[in-house]
Amino acid sequence: MSSFKITGGKKLKGELTPQGAKNEALQILCAVLLTKEAVIINNIPSIRDVNKLMELLEDMGVKRTKLGEGSYKFEASEVHFDYFETDSYKEKASSLRGSIMLLGPMLGRFAKGKAPRPGGDKIGRRPLDTHFVGFTKLGATFEYEAGDAFYTVEGSKMEGAYVWMDEISVTGTANVLMAAVMTKGTTTIYNAACEPYLQQLCKMLNSMGAKISGVGSNLLTIEGVEELGGCEHTMLPDMIEIGSFIGLAAMTKSEITIKDCKIKELGIIPDTFRKLGIQMEFRGDDIHIPAQENYEINTLIDGSILTIYDAPWPGFTPDLISIILVTAIQAKGTLLVHQKMFESRLFFVDKLIDMGAQIILCDPHRATVVGLNRHHNLRGIRMTSPDIRAGVALLIAALSADGTSIIDNIEQIDRGYQFIDERLNAIGANIVRL
Known part of the structure; x- marks a missing residue:
């Protein structure tokens, strides 16, 4: 210590x-999983939580190339799903509150995902129900294995839906949004968080080819697309x-x-x-x-x-x-x-x-x-x-x-x-x- x-x-x-904004970085970095093409992100802060998340993405198979101070190129052309069964994944992901936002993009692109119960600040109750209620509204299923504290989600039958966020959660909104952008049909997320971090995520996803309207409001409308491409994004x-x-x-x-x-x-x-x-x-x-x-x-x-x-x-x-x-x-x-x-x-x-x-x-x-x-x-x-x-x-x-x-x-x-x-x-x- x-x-x-x-x-x-x-x-x-x-x-x-x-x-660069810590809370934006945790969302933006998880979003690189939504495409096999290169994503360039600028103004990434060199802080413990962000660096650990980037290392976790590399362990998952994402290629990371440093372009300059605070600038990196990410390529998630391959993701090693066998890594999710390892003790290393559980240890690293469980120490990060932001790791829960890996589930949304994994659902959106691969229709499956797995993550341990996340860590983070001990500042009171921080339930994750909002995330999983949103996933299930889209048609996904999830299991929580209490013995090893793992969440497993499956989304092969997901379709666009009306999603009411019972908590105005920034990470919950980001997670459901990333799951919805490549889900067939129209999704509306009402009572959505509208923090600048979330607006930045929406702008980045739209630049990748997503169709999100209502950015900056508490009502987001997402028209699902088949795939997303690369982009360059600079954080606030x-x-x-x-x-x-x-x-x-x-x-x-x-x-x-x-x-x-x-x-x-x-x-x-x-x-x-x-x-x-x-x-x-x-x-x-x-x-x-x-x-x-x-x-x-x-x-x-x-x-x-x-x-x-x-x-x-x-x-x-x-x-x-x-x-x-x-x-x-x-x-x-x-x-x-x-x-x-x-x-x-x-x-x-x-x-x-x-x-x-x-x-x-x-x-x-x-x-x-x-x-x-x-x-x-x-x-x-x-x-x-x-x-x-x-x-x-x-x-x-x-x-x-x-x-x-x-x-x-x-x-x-x-x-x-x-x-x-x-x-x-x-x-x-x-x-x-x-």
């Missing part, structure tokens, strides 16, 4: 370029990393410019941070955050305490709730953070309280943050990263704190943030990887 040693209290200054910058950098700048009183943000794709993320009193300036597609000594949380019109909560897109992404919470620690005012979608995501606040934050954990879903307004700084402590987003929230807290902090289990942070220590050190941070 690796750790970060952070010397806090340093103001940062400079430019940061966000990596990671909006979660962009939000993390905005919070980092505010907490550490730093002047940071975030480059090439694709601001139009960020939705309400910038405005949500503005509700905390954080100033920012759009310069083309760059976001400039000036150094701020103080920032004040907005109140409602009648003076009531502001609540920030997560919701499916175009609402505020749950992946930034941890960042909003930690950023509010040094604001002036009080904030209620309501994490609606996952019941274990706020449990990391005990570490922030140990650092000197004034936070009341009301229940598994809600926390009240009473801003310190710089009256005193957080203090460095030793702590453990429980998941990707909480890990970066703790890193932001440590960078703003007096003294030295140690964050253990930083493999969690590495799953979602590319060379984060090196990039922050380049603009003035003091982070040592132990």
Whole structure:
């Protein structure tokens, strides 16, 4: 297990370029299985989860050629189905939450697939029923082997159908969508997720020859085609990393410019941070955050305490709730953070309280943050990263704190943030990887 040693209290200054979007990458990479032709993908982040998925695809028989930094060519002309019976496949796929999205493209192209129960962050219940209900609506069958925790799907009789998504699941929508694009007939997916990641997947599939309409809405219509061809696709910058950098700048009183943000794709993320009193300036597609000594949380019109909560897109992404919470620690005012979608995501606040934050954990879903307004700084402590987003929230807290902090289990942070220590050190941070 690796750790970060952070010397806090340093103001940062400079430019940061966000990596390619992690959540988009996991979908896009699975989609290469839908064609035997070459698919070129640009702006792939070099992070643990994405690298492990690319290695898994290679083990399955997909040829991968590096074309440049973050750019690869994939050719899935052959897929070795005997590999799915091996212990290696079970071990590698079960460690990745995104591996469940291999089933959709395997169903769509080969009418069969197998995947173990996936891993990922321990942030609460994350049922997979939505995926398999969608598959069965298309006419597929599935079995769950509880003994070895494997899902097996078969889809030789699939036809287009009306699919109601009982949960607005990004991965569930992506999986059913990829199963439907080469399924005969018309499929409609209602209550579909419409995050930018999903829109990007639809645009990529359409460039491969799929016929998907309604992109960006919660009603997708798919006209099945017989086969898909190759394409070239460039991924969006990671909006979660962009939000993390905005919070980092505010907490550490730093002047940071975030480059090439694709601001139009960020939705309400910038405005949500503005509700905390954080100033920012759009310069083309760059976001400039000036150094701020103080920032004040907005109140409602009648003076009531502001609540920030997560919701499916175009609402505020749950992946930034941890960042909003930690950023509010040094604001002036009080904030209620309501994490609606996952019941274990706020449990990391005990570490922030140990650092000197004034936070009341009301229940598994809600926390009240009473801003310190710089009256005193957080203090460095030793702590453990429980998941990707909480890990970066703790890193932001440590960078703003007096003294030295140690964050253990930083493999969690590495799953979602590319060379984060090196990039922050380049603009003035003091982070040592132990």
